Amino acid sequence: MSDVLLPIFSDQLSHGLASLEASEPGESVVLMMEVKHEAMVVPHHRKKLAFIFSTMRHFAEELRAAGWTVDYVALDDAANTQSFSSEMERAVKRHSPKRIWATEPSEYRVRETVRGWEDDFGVPVTIFRDDRFLCSHNDFKAWAEGRKSLRMEYFYREMRKKTGLLMDGDKPVGGQWNFDKDNRKPMRAGEEIRPHYQRSPDNMTAAVLRMVEEEFPQRFGSLDGFFYAVDRDGALESLEHFAADLLGKFGDYQDAMVKGQAFLYHSLLSSYINAGLLSPLEVCERVERAFHEDGVPINAAEGFIRQIIGWREYVRGIYWLKMPEYKDENFLKATRHLPTFYWDGDTKMNCVRQVVLETEENAYAHHIQRLMVTGNFAMLAGIDPDQVHEWYLAVYSDAYEWVELPNTLGMSQFGDGGLLASKPYASSGNYINKMSDYCSSCEYNVKKRVTEDACPFNSLYWHFMARNRDVLENNPRIGFAYKTLDRMDEDKVEALLERADSFLEAMPTAKVSDYL
Ligand code: FAD
Numbered sequence: 001m002s003d004v005l006l007p008i009f010s011d012q013l014s015h016g017l018a019s020l021e022a023s024e025p026g027e028s029v030v031l032m033m034e035v036k037h038e039a040m041v042v043p044h045h046r047k048k049l050a051f052i053f054s055t056m057r058h059f060a061e062e063l064r065a066a067g068w069t070v071d072y073v074a075l076d077d078a079a080n081t082q083s084f085s086s087e088m089e090r091a092v093k094r095h096s097p098k099r100i101w102a103t104e105p106s107e108y109r110v111r112e113t114v115r116g117w118e119d120d121f122g123v124p125v126t127i128f129r130d131d132r133f134l135c136s137h138n139d140f141k142a143w144a145e146g147r148k149s150l151r152m153e154y155f156y157r158e159m160r161k162k163t164g165l166l167m168d169g170d171k172p173v174g175g176q177w178n179f180d181k182d183n184r185k186p187m188r189a190g191e192e193i194r195p196h197y198q199r200s201p202d203n204m205t206a207a208v209l210r211m212v213e214e215e216f217p218q219r220f221g222s223l224d225g226f227f228y229a230v231d232r233d234g235a236l237e238s239l240e241h242f243a244a245d246l247l248g249k250f251g252d253y254q255d256a257m258v259k260g261q262a263f264l265y266h267s268l269l270s271s272y273i274n275a276g277l278l279s280p281l282e283v284c285e286r287v288e289r290a291f292h293e294d295g296v297p298i299n300a301a302e303g304f305i306r307q308i309i310g311w312r313e314y315v316r317g318i319y320w321l322k323m324p325e326y327k328d329e330n331f332l333k334a335t336r337h338l339p340t341f342y343w344d345g346d347t348k349m350n351c352v353r354q355v356v357l358e359t360e361e362n363a364y365a366h367h368i369q370r371l372m373v374t375g376n377f378a379m380l381a382g383i384d385p386d387q388v389h390e391w392y393l394a395v396y397s398d399a400y401e402w403v404e405l406p407n408t409l410g411m412s413q414f415g416d417g418g419l420l421a422s423k424p425y426a427s428s429g430n431y432i433n434k435m436s437d438y439c440s441s442c443e444y445n446v447k448k449r450v451t452e453d454a455c456p457f458n459s460l461y462w463h464f465m466a467r468n469r470d471v472l473e474n475n476p477r478i479g480f481a482y483k484t485l486d487r488m489d490e491d492k493v494e495a496l497l498e499r500a501d502s503f504l505e506a507m508p509t510a511k512v513s514d515y516l
C-alpha cells in the first residue's frame with residue numbers, strides 16, 4: 001500500500017515535474033506505462049517509438065537512483081494489458097493508493113482519460129498544472145479574450161516582456177522585436193554545414209531497438225543509425241553543441257533546404273524539449289548567453305528564441321483554447337486521402353521525395369520542409385487535413401498532438417480558416433526553387449506549368465486558388481493571386497486546371513490507418 005500513485009507519461013520526463021515536486025519518494029509509487037494502444041493511435045515512426053521507450057526507461061532509472069519507487073510496465077511484459085486505463089486499474093490493485101496525482105497530460109484525449117480515473121477506480125485524482133510551459137491556459141485565455149486577431153507576433157512580445165529574454169529594460173535588444181526578414185537566405189553552393197550532435201545507442205537503447213523491431217516489423221521508419229540522445233545529460237550535451245557550433249548560422253539559413261542535408265543549422269532540440277528532457281526556458285537562456293558572450297548574431301538568437309517562447313507557447317495556447325472542436329475543422333473542405341508517396345517517397349517530385357526519405361530515415365524534417373514541401377503539397381492537392389494531421393503526428397519524433405495539430409491543421413493546411421495563419425502557405429514551385437537546390441535535379445521542370453514535364457506545384461497552385469475562390473478571394477493577403485488568375489487567357493487557365501486534374505487523378509492515395 002502506498003499513499004500516492006503517480007503516473008508519468010512519456011513527455012513528462014522532467015525531474016521538476018509538478019506532481020513529483022508535490023510529492024516525496026517515501027510516500028509515492030511512480031507508474032510509467034509503455035502501452036501498445038498509444039502506438040496504434042497513428043502509425044508512429046519506429047525511431048520515434050524507440051526514442052519514446054528508451055527515454056522513458058532512462059528516466060525511470062534516474063528516478064530510482066534519486067530514491068523513488070518506480071513501477072515500470074514494459075511493452076513486452078507478458079501481463080501488460082496495453083492501455084493507460086487498464087494498466088492504471090492493475091496498478092491500483094497492486095498498490096491500493098489513497099490518491100492519484102498526475103501532472104496534466106499534454107494531449108486532450110489523454111487528459112480526459114485521466115479525468116475519468118476518479119470515477120473508474122474510486123480513488124481521488126489530483127491533476128497538477130504543467131508549469132514547464134511559460135504561459136498557463138488561463139494566461140493564454142486572458143490574452144486571447146476580446147482580441148479580433150490572435151496573431152503570434154503580439155503574443156510573442158508579451159512573452160519577451162514576461163521572461164525578460166533579449167530585453168533592454170522594456171525595449172527589445174537590437175531595437176526590433178523581430179529580425180525575421182534577415183532569416184530567409186538560401187544556402188550558397190559550397191557553404192560548410194557542420195555536423196550535429198549524435199549519441200550512439202547504449203545497452204538500454206539497443207534493447208529497445210530490438211523490441212521495436214520485433215513488435216512493429218512492418219511499420220514506417222528506419223531504426224538504423226539511431227542517433228537521438230535519450231536522457232537529460234545527452235540532451236544537455238546536444239544543447240551545448242548547438243549553442244557553440246550551429247546557432248550562429250541558425251537565423252541565416254532557417255528557411256533554406258539543401259539536397260541530402262536533413263539538418264542544416266537547425267537545433268534538433270524539439271524532441272528533447274517536448275519529452276521534458278530540456279526546459280524551454282533553459283534552452284532560451286543558453287541561446288541568450290551565446291548572444292551576449294559569444295558573438296552570436298541577433299537574427300539567430302532572436303529567431304530561435306521566438307520559435308520557443310513565441311510559436312511553441314502560442315500553438316499550445318491555441319490547442320487548449322480550441323480543443324476538442326479544433327481537431328474536426330476543415331475550412332477548405334478538403335477530402336482526399338494522403339498520397340502513398342508520403343510513405344515510400346515513390347514520386348518524381350524531387351522535393352517531396354527528399355523530405356519523405358529523410359523523414360523515414362530520421363523521424364525529422366525541419367520546419368520549412370514540413371511547411372513548404374509536404375504541407376504545401378498536401379494543401380494544394382486537397383488532402384483531408386485530418387489525414388495530414390495523422391501523418392505528421394506519426395512520422396516526427398517531436399510530434400505530440402498539442403504542438404503538431406495547430407501547426408498542421410492551422411498553420412500548414414489553413415484548416416482553421418485563418419485563426420493561426422493570416423493566409424494559406426500556398427506556393428508554386430517557385431518558392432521551393434528559390435529556397436533549395438531540389439529543382440535542379442528534379443525530373444520535372446520548375447519553369448513549366450502545363451506540359452507533362454511541368455512541376456506539379458505550378459498547376460496545383462492555380463487549381464487550389466480556383467477551387468477555393470469563394471472563401472479566399474477576399475483575404476487581403478492572397479487576393480492578388482485572383483487578379484493574376486483573372487488576367488490569364490481562358491485557354492491557359494483551362495490547361496492549368498486540366499494538368500492539375502490529371503495529376504491528381506493519377507496520384508495513388510491511401511488512408512493513414514492502412515499503415516498501422
Ligand atoms: P529549430 O528550427 O531548431 O527551432 C528551435 C525550436 O523552436 C524547436 O526545437 C521547437 O521547440 C521550436 N519551434 C520552432 N517552430 C515551432 C513551431 N512552429 N511550433 C512549435 N515549436 C516550434 N514542432 C514540434 O515540436 N512538434 C510537432 O509535431 C511539429 N509539427 C509540425 C507540423 C507542421 C506541418 C509544421 C509546419 C511544423 C511543425 N512543428 C512541430 C514545428 C517545427 O517544424 C518543429 O518544431 C521543428 O522543425 C523542430 O526541429 P528543430 O528542433 O531542429 O527546430
Ligand code: DLZ
Nearest residue numbers: 009010033034035038039105106107110
Ligand atoms: C506516442 C506515445 C506512444 C507511442 N507510446 C506511449 C507509451 O507507451 N507511454 C506513454 O506514456 N506515452 C506514449 N506516447 C505518448 C502518448 O500518446 C501521449 O501523447 C502522451 O501521453 C501525452 O498525453
Ligand code: SF4
Nearest residue numbers: 349351429439442455
Ligand atoms: Fe519540387 Fe517542382 Fe522543384 Fe521538382 S521542380 S523539386 S516538384 S518544386
